[in-house]
Amino acid sequence: MTILQKISHYFQQQADQDEREYYIPSLWDGVEGACRPLKKNPSRWYADLIDRILHQQQEGKDYQQPLSLLHHSEISGGNWTMHSRFYNLFPRMTTSYDHDQDGHVGIATHDTTLSLNGFRETGTFLKSIALLPYLHSLGIDTVYCLPITSIGEDGNRGDLGSPYAIKNQYKLDQFLADPLLPDFSVEEQFQAFVEAAHSMGMRVIVEFVLRTSSLGGDWVKEHPEWYYWIDASRVEEYSSPAFLQKELDEIKLIPHGKGTYHMPDLKFRSLFKAPPQPEEIKVEQGKYVAYTEEGRLVIPGAFADWPPDDPQPAWSDVTYLRMYNYPIDNTRNDYNYIAYNTIRYYDPKLAKEKNVNRPLWDKLSGVIPYYQETFGIDGVMMDMGHAMPAALMEEIITKARHINPDFAFCEENFHLTTSSKEAGFNAALGHVWRDSGKEGGLQYIAKECTRPLALPFYGTPETHNTPRAVQRGGLPHAKCSYVVCSFLPHTIPFIHQGFELGENWPINTGLNFTPAETDFFSKQRLPLFYKSALKWNTGEHLLPFIKHVNMTRNLLDKELPSIDGHFIANNRAESIRLLDPHGGFGHILAFERIDPKHKAERILVVANTNFTHSEEFYLEVDGTHHNSFYDYMSGKQYTFVNSWFSSRLEPGEAIVMRIG
Structure with missing residues (x-):
């Protein structure tokens, strides 16, 4: 049996004897609407959940290997990233929850991550498995994990330390193991997580930090x-x-x-x-x-x-490191x-x-192959990869691609450089997080996408080092950014954990904060260093909205004719044309997506980038004449008169129409 099958079998054996009360967020159980705590028998709940995941496997296939190799996909050198939708998982925090409902996560004992009855209330790989159906329902097909390696103690901040203070690149953080599985190591639990993701058609990317070490490194x-x-x-x-x-x-x-x-x-x-x-x-x-x-x-x-x-x-x-x-x-x-x-x-x-420093280079270039061969991961995010010696990065990429030619390399680089593409990177962090909340920021991003760009980039208004999107412009900013980034070329739709819940508390203060914000938040218990949980018990969230956007994107991407099979998810600058709306005080962004070989079919996107006031606009769209077209976002029918139409959009509201 695989590790995931063994874990399922273990929980099935325990279920009838397990009398513990274990609370989970209702969203983890697929319950629509406002989220609330649900009481479960933990063994029975995990047994049933993992069994449903296992039933999605096809007989005779090994789901412990990378997805491209599993399905014998056409090898693209890792460029499957440009057709993907990412969810940024911080395992220690994303699945953190008050399982005994005593009002806080963990207790102040020898192991502060545990509840009084022994549940690990900070995040674990087991709970990350439980989150996969939730992520799949959002339309996610790639899970990108922040560093999961062991954490050093010397000089560490907070009660848990930073995941970027790496003690040993070859060892996993022991606190990501769940005590509900006492007979399974943290390595086995991560193996099960990757297998579960692959079983659901989802890839796993892990972030690695290879140029620094904890002061107390092994x-x-x-x-x-x-x-x-x-x-x-x-x-x-x-x-x-x-x-x-x-x-x-x-x-x-x-x-x-x-x-x-x-x-x-x-x-x-x-x-x-x-x-x-x-x-x-x-x-x-x-x-x-x-x-x-x-x-x-x-x-x-x-x-x-x-x-x-x-x-x-x-x-x-x-x-x-030297x-x-x-x-x-x-x-x-x-x-x-x-x-x-x-x-x-x-x-x-x-x-x-x-x-x-050859022995060090050999050690570092062996890290990713170890995770490929041991866990079957599909790609990596290289923390500051552009700051590594170019020759060392070449060795790292060459070794990884020798094992899996379709292995993806993403880069933490704000700039989309030709040198990064030539080095073998498939995608970069980019700059959406920096610009989306600014006056005219989304317009600037759309204009950038009309140029040939070296790499696709993450379409996200927030990361773990920036203010939250709702902190910069409320839910209108979050919604507008997500729609725009879902329909621009070059962008990879990207959800930073908690974005879909309307979370407004940042993870860290690294980028894009004002001096006053940095001064304030640097004195707080930020989740990059301290025990923390997302606001899972929330009544207002973006889940239905995100699901609808992703469903619409999938539908149009598949239905519209394209020379490469992806109408929306491509990396060609000629597939976008900016339009010039009248009115809106400069806040209305409008663009068309066009396949160069099939110009009769188009997608029109119009968005109000004013996040506090509604805006009225008038827009001419060539070839629409006196026809009516359906808006996938609101369900309204818009009628054109001599190729013109007008509307008033609420703060952050967007229109998405298929023209032709």
Whole structure:
């Protein structure tokens, strides 16, 4: 039996004896309308749910392998991403819930994630399996997980620590195992999650962080030469290095292929010492400390690496890995330090084959193959992949595609660069989150989509590092953004967990916050570091709206003729034409989607990007004459007069019509 089948069998055996009261959100059970807690027999509920998933499997197929290989799909080099709909799952938080209904998640004991009766109330892989039917009902076909690897303790914030403070790339976070399955390891529970997703026709993408490590990483003692070390007596002097203004001006031209590399001054470089030997390292008060001939050494925290004058203080829980080795001369200390030219825009004098930290590169390039062969994942999101050494990224992508030619690589890059596409990436984070809430932001995004773009990008007004969409413009902003991003070319419809619930509390404060917001939220218990749950018990949510948008998109994408089988989900700039509506004070966005080979059939999208007031507009659409067309969003019939029609749209309201 597969692991998922064994788990189903286990729960079936336990069901009749299980008398525990276990509450779940009614949305997890497929109940429509306002969400409320439902009392369940946990073993019976999971047994029945997993049994329904298993019944979707076809006999003789191995659902533990990637979906492309499972269905013998046409190999596209991972470009299936541009035809997908993503849900961003933060497993520890997304499925967090007050299962005993005592008013809070977990208790303050030796294991703060547990309830008094032993339920893990923070998220787990088992509960993520339970969420799959809910996600499938939304129209999701790709689950993208934030990092699920083990978390270091040294310097970590909050009561749970950041999933980006990686203790060991090859080990999973033990707290993602569910105590309801005491005989199954966390690795087996993740295997079951991937198998369940594949059984429902959904792919799994996992985010990996390969250029940094927890300060207390497992590799420190074994390979101290993979880390940077500084004089412990001068820790207070450590921060992002300072440069003269003239130097900064030249350094900032480097990403554009110009400029000049400059080292930090000698005082900063002198903080760093040669890595110690393993036997010189001890653990003191939970921190690694080395005693060498050069004195007492510690591992420094990381800091924002770009721009080179970024004022952020050093982070307390992660450090950069040493990608290159360079002969250490204490009188000069060339390249034995953390700065933009050693960890991001690598100085050509350093980034040579002879300086490659080969054992570290081999370890890092083996991470993704391990998850492919052990768990059958379908793709990865590379945290700051564009900041990795290009040669190392090439090795990583080559090894992964050797195992699965259709393996997808997504990149955390705000810019859609040709170099990323040439490197082998299939999609990028992009910029929708940054622009959608601004005046004219959605218009700007639509205009960008009329240009040939190197990569498709995530169509989402929020991420785990940004304000929530409803924080920027309420539900009208959320709805309008989702419709527009579902019908533009180049965009991958993307739901960040909680978006569909109208969640307004951010996960982290990394991007797009005002200084006042950053000051406020940085003092709060943010979910990236603390126990937290989504507002599952909510009466107002976007679920019916999102389902309707996705159903409409699927219908039109399949029904309308297209040269590549996807009318909407394509990456061709010539498939969009912006229109110029009259009225609306500049807030009305209108565009047509056209297949270049089948111009008689079109989709018209009109949206009010004013999120506080209704707007009236007049619009001419060539070829509509005196015909009437159906709006898939409202169910209304709109009549054109000499190819003109008019309407008043409520804040954030959108029209989607098939013309032809």
